[in-house]
Amino acid sequence: MSAARSSDPPARPPARPPARPCRASHVEMTEMVLPPDTNYHGTVFGGRILQWIDIAGAIAAQRHTHRKVVTASLDDMHFAVPVRLGDVVVLKAAVNYVHRTSMEVGVRVEREVITTGEREVAATAYLTYVALDDDGAPTVIPPVTPESPEEKRRFADAITRREFRLARRDALLARRSADEAASG
Numbered sequence: 001m002s003a004a005r006s007s008d009p010p011a012r013p014p015a016r017p018p019a020r021p022c023r024a025s026h027v028e029m030t031e032m033v034l035p036p037d038t039n040y041h042g043t044v045f046g047g048r049i050l051q052w053i054d055i056a057g058a059i060a061a062q063r064h065t066h067r068k069v070v071t072a073s074l075d076d077m078h079f080a081v082p083v084r085l086g087d088v089v090v091l092k093a094a095v096n097y098v099h100r101t102s103m104e105v106g107v108r109v110e111r112e113v114i115t116t117g118e119r120e121v122a123a124t125a126y127l128t129y130v131a132l133d134d135d136g137a138p139t140v141i142p143p144v145t146p147e148s149p150e151e152k153r154r155f156a157d158a159i160t161r162r163e164f165r166l167a168r169r170d171a172l173l174a175r176r177s178a179d180e181a182a183s184g
């Protein structure tokens, strides 16, 4: 391969892959709560639920992008009900929204009562993953197409959450620089 010359036209950024539907990224993962997963209250460690959430979320992100991904952030993590030893836990994850190289994945954790088959929401979280190219740099990913009314609501909610994240970051930076300016 010949070296690039200064007279060569600038390299084009890689073309954006075509959009994929939210449903193509859907993940369902089932776990049973075993003794090593629990604390001395007999309920599951929050950290164990977080681990399962991150695994389900990363699989959804990789299904969407067909790329390696890293977890950039996790927010709005809520534990709604305790999960106990012997409970069955079902995690559902899907890509809600895609920006350029990053995407928001929503994960819902359901506690299943195995004797009745009833389920209740035990936890929810939103995670941001960034897709990486073969050199480990962030790379542009396919847009996501919400189809069902629920997917459209999640897509719109994800845009609002992104705006809040950016506004929060900007507000913190502005206050810190005001503090620095005031302290000389």
Ligand SMILES: CC(C)(COP(=O)(O)OP(=O)(O)OC[C@H]1O[C@@H](n2cnc3c(N)ncnc32)[C@H](O)[C@@H]1OP(=O)(O)O)[C@@H](O)C(=O)NCCC(=O)NCCS
Pocket: 069, 070, 071, 072, 073, 098, 099, 100, 101, 102, 103, 128, 130, 138
């Ligand atoms: C995530 C990471 C790749 C971003 O790298 P970076 O140099 O900041 O890259 P960029 O500034 O080009 O940003 C890339 C994207 O990440 C997003 N991003 C970066 N930091 C973020 C954060 N804290 N939360 C949410 N999104 C973030 C940017 O908004 C951008 O998204 P966009 O392209 O869709 O607009 C880098 O910070 C990293 O490797 N972090 C460690 C990840 C890790 O080890 N995770 C745990 C194990 S998987």
